[in-house]
Amino acid sequence: MAVTSSETTASSQTMNNVEAVRATLYEAMKSDDRTIILGEDVGARGNVFLITKDFIDEFGPERVIDTPIAEASIVGIAVGMAMEGLRPIAEIQFADFIYPSFNQIVGEAAKTRYRSNGEYTCPMVIRTPYGGGVRGALSHSVSIEALFYHVPGLKIVAPAFPADVKGLLNAAIDDPDPVLFLEHKKTYRLIKGDVPKGHYTIPIGEANVVRPGTQLSVVSYGLYVHWALEATKSLEEEGISVEVIDLRSIRPMDKATILSSVEKTRKLLIIHEDNKFGGIGAEISAMVAEEALFHLDAPIRRLCGPDVPAMGYAQPLEEAFMSSPAQMADAMREMVRF
Amino acid sequence: MAVTSSETTASSQTMNNVEAVRATLYEAMKSDDRTIILGEDVGARGNVFLITKDFIDEFGPERVIDTPIAEASIVGIAVGMAMEGLRPIAEIQFADFIYPSFNQIVGEAAKTRYRSNGEYTCPMVIRTPYGGGVRGALSHSVSIEALFYHVPGLKIVAPAFPADVKGLLNAAIDDPDPVLFLEHKKTYRLIKGDVPKGHYTIPIGEANVVRPGTQLSVVSYGLYVHWALEATKSLEEEGISVEVIDLRSIRPMDKATILSSVEKTRKLLIIHEDNKFGGIGAEISAMVAEEALFHLDAPIRRLCGPDVPAMGYAQPLEEAFMSSPAQMADAMREMVRF
Amino acid sequence: MAVKTSAALDKRGLNDEQLRQIFRNMLLQRQLDNRGFQLNRQGKVPFALGSEGHEALQAGAAMAFERGKDILAPYYRDLGLCLGVGLTPYEIMLSLFARAADHNGGRQFPNHYSSKAAGILSFSSILAAHIPHAVGAAYAIKYRQETGRAVLCTCGEGTTSEGEWHESLNFAAVHKLPIVFLVENNLWAISTPVEKQMAQPEVWRRAAGYGIPGKRFEGFDPIETYATVKEALDRARSGGGPTLLEGMCYRFLAHSTDDNDMTYRTKDEVAEHRKSDPVPRFEARLVEAGVLSDADVAAMRKDVLHETNDATDRAEAMPFAPAEELYTHVYEGAWQPWQ
């Protein structure tokens, strides 16, 4: 099975995010027969984004399970498989459909190790595409990270670049604990990049300074990292130097990288697509207010989705929900000038 | 049906929190036959805390429904009742069992008005006892507020005093939108207070300064408001003056009261039982860091439950999880001396 | 799925006008479906989803629905049911174009029809989540002792795997609620065939486990559908409790414009089912029975096309909701959480 790629060097290949997910899953299936993929339409259809296309032919229906439409049991059965020595990778077709499995993720997977005093563990991955900008309307656009990031026992990653997708998905698969792996669906085909060949992992819990700068720290993740980078480019001409941190992991969160950046730039802007109130930005802001308050030269600001239930299907209602690169640039400019 | 009470005046009665819930529900059942109570063991058993004892005899099994054990449908059926003109009050026996109904709360109840552009609404209450300190172990002790407070379309209240229980439960029942009503089970019999007679409401979204002070603002809710008050008393002798704010409502949150207190005291300590990372304190802290940063004379501090999945059943594991009034006093003292 | 084709049409209590209405609904469904896919190919709408193959089932079932009394709790494939209980092609097109005048204000995906006026409950894209709502609505009807009213709640066969489906049927059975659960079994849940969804493929057989009547019927036959659904709704309306019905049909199109069904099923399979296409079959039966002449059919087709064109043009000309509408209807009243 060949991974589609536009450019290939000896040590790396250019691929987009969806190809990176696919290639990584493929390698996991090849290298360890305890790996099982289960979810809706992952078999003959090869997942609705074709991530597992042809897997069922190569690995068989026992390892690529087209489940009934029943998310609680998709996750719950994966928990049981994991307890019994397999390494399941459960897919929730769209993040919006993860709600019925909340009990199995929060009440069970995240607490298995703890409640059994370490006797049972739950090494599993739950992958799901999230996020907007794709005309997905109320139930194919949501961000779900803030509904889960409060949960001890769980890890959450949300990579933005193909190389991180591979490294973090490998880390998630290797992880002895349950990992919620979030894939921003708008980045699937949009974002391309070099991906090293061979097996490698990126430690869960490490953020990445994707652009160094001196006047403002911007923390983001997912699609908005790319839009934030776009915004910083337009500011460069104005002589404004912005540091952009791609969080990559949401739980555990990389305090050290955020704090050392803020100590340098003395200003912090948090940008995320998810609603503001109680979102990931709340914890980042609180953490900085707790540990680096006197390093701040301006109030921390959060540029986030508005506190409405969802983006609408109609284009104006989707666009109004999303923050554009131009709006991001405005916020950066304002903060630097503060 | 007489409400148990130790003291009664012309205009008020002394009761504890569980009696306040019971009396308020009773009046709601009496005054509006659209009110339906549904949940596990709410009928002949009268709820596991005897909150609805004898209701089934007076109001009949059509209005006091002993449901099958199926939380997703307890909430989901209430949503349908609400859409069709009834005013359901759904009970989740212990907050820990709300997870299976997450989809119905977050995906459905909270979004009904929004997704139908206002054509359908969902006036309903979901009541549930939460919190620890009662040897409830992993699944009868959790705090759930942070799993829901990020959700637009939902309101969340968590009163600490009997008079607030009544006023806010009435407000929740009258509210045209879904309200998650959280009752700290440790306060059920522990906390007594004066409750005005007759129907009254306390607006959802208004915090209460339960003790005025000048040197430090403490924001808390639920059981810990009482423990924080206990702590401030011990500090009085040391000449330390602490303002204590009982949040009462978690969503909407009373920004104005918190900000004006912080602007006065210039220091903020947030105390809650729930885990710290991504908890309610994160949003409070972020909000203050955003809007009152230069009023702060000390870093904001959060004294919260540790980031472990739950308190244990064994006493040392429960006690280690909870913050004691003494620990609260220590944190207050340290902040005032900062 | 053999369909009876006898000249002597057993009308099961339907009069000729009703038979014509059913047939017109079927034609309209197909025309609107075609239009949706066409508009998608033209780049005018990002998404469309068709119910081809479900026309007879939905038109027949809708005829058993009492407007102004019953409640419909549909799912996204219920174009014909929603037309049959009173939605207009214009309303359908407003949904497809996501215009401000749509019942949902253009907020939801197309095909998520709801209308308080028509008695259609609002539902989300989350499969099975609407089923407890339907049960709650049926509870309200029973509680208020509104006999003569019932809820018709539909879903695809794939959706019966969800836990909420089970919980809902169980509760409705315990309380003998006035509700009919109608499963539209089209043999596929996107790419997942019935065999991967359930070990024994007859959903109606689960009814006995809940202590309620269950029945499978030929969903390509609108008259049998009507009679079966009517019997169940009548039982519900008169205090007889819930029924689980399973109408057999087939999904002729891909799941939606985002799907390519040739990745998981064959042209031959689809062609085989097309042989029993309920639209030409029913046309033939009505013509044979003298309910419609060929000229009537031609006129009806023209009329349906005209109505579809008109609805398309009018809806397309309508405005989107302005960006400010993003902030309305979060809660009732004054609190504006985004401030």
Place this chain on the structure above:
Amino acid sequence: MAVKTSAALDKRGLNDEQLRQIFRNMLLQRQLDNRGFQLNRQGKVPFALGSEGHEALQAGAAMAFERGKDILAPYYRDLGLCLGVGLTPYEIMLSLFARAADHNGGRQFPNHYSSKAAGILSFSSILAAHIPHAVGAAYAIKYRQETGRAVLCTCGEGTTSEGEWHESLNFAAVHKLPIVFLVENNLWAISTPVEKQMAQPEVWRRAAGYGIPGKRFEGFDPIETYATVKEALDRARSGGGPTLLEGMCYRFLAHSTDDNDMTYRTKDEVAEHRKSDPVPRFEARLVEAGVLSDADVAAMRKDVLHETNDATDRAEAMPFAPAEELYTHVYEGAWQPWQ
């Protein structure tokens, strides 16, 4: 629930030693139950929960379990099952006293037994949540082609109302997994009688809807229980797929020490069921059949009491986990999230 009492004991393949083990398990269950409630009254433990009335069902089912091979996915009322598959009274008492040496380190409520060594899966207090885990474990067994192994998964009849129960049975049936779903029907879910939980009161009848065998049996009879569970487990072990079993019993005690069952049921009802109490019944049958003498029974009772006393004393003397243990086993390895 009539129990056969014939002198000619049909042992269904059990030898006398096994019959004595079953009976001893039943005596031990009752003794440990009593001890739990006693310790609660003495203020030594804040909570206890008994399985009186489930003894025969659990002792019989446990005898069909193959130690070292099968997996048990129990619920909180499965004292006898857990004893029967290998837990010791000492382990039971460690759980009751929440001591550090308990399998769960004193973290979970009592009665939430788990033991990797004994093949008992870890479960939470959230009803039905363990059922998909059992299915996942059965999947692993089948996937690795470990024939001769099966999963025994139990729950109360009240728990069958949960959506996860439905989803689990359906998936297990589709994949023909080696699993037996054993429902312990004691007629009550805390205060909710079976009539309020389901419209038709026979859980086993739901099996047909999933396309798997189902059977109800007399759970007051340990021999019938053994034979029924063994047949189902043997089928599972040899590739025959899942079975839904429903064992009829009764909960003699209140739900737990926090419950007062006299608020929802009568003394008379309980007394009526006590007449069929499986413990004296089985004793009488074994004595009558000559498997045990009266003296054997007396010795066994003494032995069981002694074992219970000993387990109680030893467990009580053990320490709690220190407060620092609150912070362990959140994740594997170095990351300490609370820092």
